[in-house]
Amino acid sequence: MGKVTAIVNQKGGVGKTTTAINLGACFARMGERVLLIDMDGQGNMSRGLGCKVKRSQYTIRNALVDIMNGIDADPMKGIVPAKYDPLYIMPADKQLLAFERSLKNEPEAPYLLRKYVEKQQWSFDRILIDCSPSLGVLTQNALVASHSVMIPVDPEFFGVEGVEQITSTINGIQRKMNPELYLEGIVIVRRNNVSIAKRTNVENLRQRYGDKVYKTELPSSVKASEAQAHGMSLISYMSWNHLIRAYQALANEVVANEQQ
Template identity: 30%
Template structure:
């Protein structure tokens, strides 16, 4: 089982879109895929029409149960998506209380990693959608993954968010080996100077850590979310889906430490 964490300490850069689209494309290629929503805002959960406020069981229970949770209980907490071979481990608003209630307890940083290990034979890929803040949830998502995918909107303020994200991963290096990561330029609009300059700065500063292509602005992403369907199912020939398909091929060719 391969685990990718999609993270950035700035909101609105395309984390959930990246999670859903890559997950949908992996499922389309025949893989068994689990999407994990670690954000208390539950955007990924709501994307698929799952009401976070009505859930009896969610990813929150993995944290409150800790070592006592079983594989069967985790599988029972999953929700099917609107696409084949694609399941959701949904979020609930209760996640927002974890830092206050459990942030100082020992061993909190590896709870997600241990839980996913219990279902490692059930899925080929797990994609974890992170909140845009440093805390117990992001630490767990980073500790659990094989690679961090960092969507970065091609505009100046998003570059500042990327700097914070890189600094956070450097702190994590104290606890484990260096995290492999790929920077994904998103919401690129070739008609604007802001996108052109931001992309140029990304490539100059982070070089081969940046995926060589871009995800363009595409209204089909918004339409797909309204339809509660992965973009590749809703509009498989759109330019945005084409870009993510190219990205996925690139990621699958990378070695685990690249």
């Protein structure tokens, strides 16, 4: 059965989508069958893997609507191969935002993605869910559907307190809706290494969360956005780069933790 991990941080622009794409690409190159689910109406992950969503296309929104209406669609419906990478995407576009608003008074709302993911778990070794910068109902769906949560953190702007907000959301979901959910790990995303605030925040995070903070830190690279603009992961875009190496190290760390 596949392992499901949500990539979550309510702060925008910290590298959630970049991590979903590049970590997913590393796992795929390790021989795993990988599905990336875009749970962000911005659709950055879909676009970043070369998937331009057409208005009539069947996306994660349609899949969730089908589940809400009790329609048992083909599990692979809407899933597309990435343009250049050996992995699969369930795309999203801005219609997901309107759908999120419509879920407000729906008691079953938090469980929709879980029901969707349960249909996929036998077809994939690993499912990564890219979340939007919020802890709203779509992210709640991702947390209810997942085994684990990965939190990318840019310590320039986000310290222990910001992470605590996420972990208390995780604890709430764990108590009420998904007892098996656990913190997979915190990834330090370092755009540059100079600021004292940043260094202090990293130290505080390592002190507070111990070995839940990955040893691997993700360095800054202009190639990250360049590759996404070309619709591909870094490793498909170029053969070597320090950020690729870091993502490979991170993928190895995740797998090593799973084998413990």
